[in-house]
Amino acid sequence: MKSFPIILADIFSTGMYKISESLMEISYKNGEMQMIYPYGFYYDYTMIILIPAILLTLYAQGKVRSNFERYLRVPTRRGYSGAQVARILLDQNGLRDIPIEIARGQLTDHYDPTRRVLRLSGEVYQGSSIVAVSVAAHEVGHAIQHANRYVPLSLRNAIFPVARFGSSAAWGFIMIGFLIPSLGGLMDIGILLFAAAVLFQIITLPVEFNASRRALELLDSNGLIYSVEEEEGAQNVLRAAALTYVAAMASGIAQLARLILIRNRRR
Numbered sequence: 001m002k003s004f005p006i007i008l009a010d011i012f013s014t015g016m017y018k019i020s021e022s023l024m025e026i027s028y029k030n031g032e033m034q035m036i037y038p039y040g041f042y043y044d045y046t047m048i049i050l051i052p053a054i055l056l057t058l059y060a061q062g063k064v065r066s067n068f069e070r071y072l073r074v075p076t077r078r079g080y081s082g083a084q085v086a087r088i089l090l091d092q093n094g095l096r097d098i099p100i101e102i103a104r105g106q107l108t109d110h111y112d113p114t115r116r117v118l119r120l121s122g123e124v125y126q127g128s129s130i131v132a133v134s135v136a137a138h139e140v141g142h143a144i145q146h147a148n149r150y151v152p153l154s155l156r157n158a159i160f161p162v163a164r165f166g167s168s169a170a171w172g173f174i175m176i177g178f179l180i181p182s183l184g185g186l187m188d189i190g191i192l193l194f195a196a197a198v199l200f201q202i203i204t205l206p207v208e209f210n211a212s213r214r215a216l217e218l219l220d221s222n223g224l225i226y227s228v229e230e231e232e233g234a235q236n237v238l239r240a241a242a243l244t245y246v247a248a249m250a251s252g253i254a255q256l257a258r259l260i261l262i263r264n265r266r267r
């Protein structure tokens with residue numbers, strides 16, 4: 001007879017691969033490179049720690065989908081495309097030398113700090129919907145952060161290489177350390193690598209919230225959105241996008257906590 005927590009863990013584990021697949025999809029689609037980890041590592045009662053993060057992730061995904069679908073269909077009254085909005089706002093902030101390119105795919109919008117290029121997906125580049133102008137202004141927000149040497153962004157860029165290595169290498173170390181008890185030390189190394197990736201996600205939050213705050217101010221002060229409805233729409237779109245970063249961070253922290261529990265139990 002299985003205990004209740006184990007049954008609960010079983011129920012969640014069946015849905016887990018599906019969820020992690022759709023998480024992968026989000027992280028792939030999001031040009032800003034959110035890092036998301038597979039949940040499918042060793043099922044036991046400690047899975048329960050992951051449940052709130054999983055629910056938050058599902059909620060955030062739903063929010064993004066519904067808000068983007070809704071506001072892609074709402075044109076702004078000014079009628080400027082995302083590319084035009086980005087150009088106006090970049091120029092106004094002394095960033096005439098930053099080119100705007102089209103990125104392939106959906107939700108691939110990002111600012112590339114190494115090449116100093118703003119890339120917008122086709123929908124955003126050409127469209128003049130609330131989504132298009134909001135996302136374009138958000139990416140300009142990142143370009144301004146970079147130009148102003150905004151500290152959380154510099155920190156994030158500095159730990160990115162470690163975090164990227166950590167997120168891919170961690171699971172190898174953890175698995176080997178877990179399966180071969182005499183190599184238990186490897187599990188600790190893996191957990192540390194994983195922690196570096198989680199740290200990256202934590203630093204991502206202020207960077208994202210700040211870029212969205214800048215975006216709303218820029219749109220507002222330049223009259224690029226000028227009704228209460230447009231403002232609300234832009235807020236909804238940017239808030240939903242920000243929530244996916246919160247969810248990614250929550251998943252990262254929950255998984256780290258779970259890994260530490262598993263490690264301590266094996267001592």
Ligand SMILES: [Zn+2]
Pocket residue numbers: 032138142208211
């Ligand atoms: Zn962003």
